[in-house]
Amino acid sequence: MESVEYQPNSRLAAVYFNGGNANLLRIHEQVSLGDLKQQLTQINRRLNPGDPRTVTDVEYRRPSGTSNNGTLLFTNVKLRNNGDVITMFFVFSEFRSYVPIELDAKLVRSVENILSCMIPPNRPRTYDEIAAPMVRPEEDEVEAISLSDP
Known part of the structure; x- marks a missing residue:
């Protein structure tokens, strides 16, 4: 495991991306929630x-x-x-020397990324091709069942 160097205005953190293994690193203090998410995204990348x-x-x-x-x-x-975020850093200021902040970060893929991974159809399907598996059977194909018979 690599050593984590000291950086002023940062806190030691153990980050778990999607419940995986802990990654020990330093995160910058005095950031907004959006900046923290962006920082963690960059670290994951x-x-x-x-x-x-x-x-x-x-x-x-x-x-x-x-x-x-x-x-x-x-x-x-x-x-x-x-x-x-401010409260989190304040709470951990009491434990500066020995307790890292433990973060659980949820990673998701964007809709654009998911769509770019899909295999596009060779051609658009017609209504008949889409509806064929959903067509009801003809009346003579359906057998009537009486619920009153034992």
Whole structure:
């Protein structure tokens, strides 16, 4: 694993893209939610060259207390706006030296990317070709069943 160098105005973070393995890296503080998503998308593309997916949702594990044996307990919190991002960095300012921010980033492909991967039809299909599998059987092909017979 590569060492993570110190960068001023940044925080150590363990990022899980779509629930995969943790990627330890530094993320910049004092950013908007949109900037954070863009930052994480760029990091994913550096880790996975050619990956067209973008980050759409981000959650973090917020310390919520300690258990009886002294271990930290966490609660998952979804980042919904810029205020949530500021709160996340503020909460973790208490743990600057030893606790990385754990982020779950959801990656999705754009509609344009999905459509570009589809195989286009050789020619447009006619109404008859589309409707053929959906045509009801003729009356003489249907057998009448009485529900009153045992």
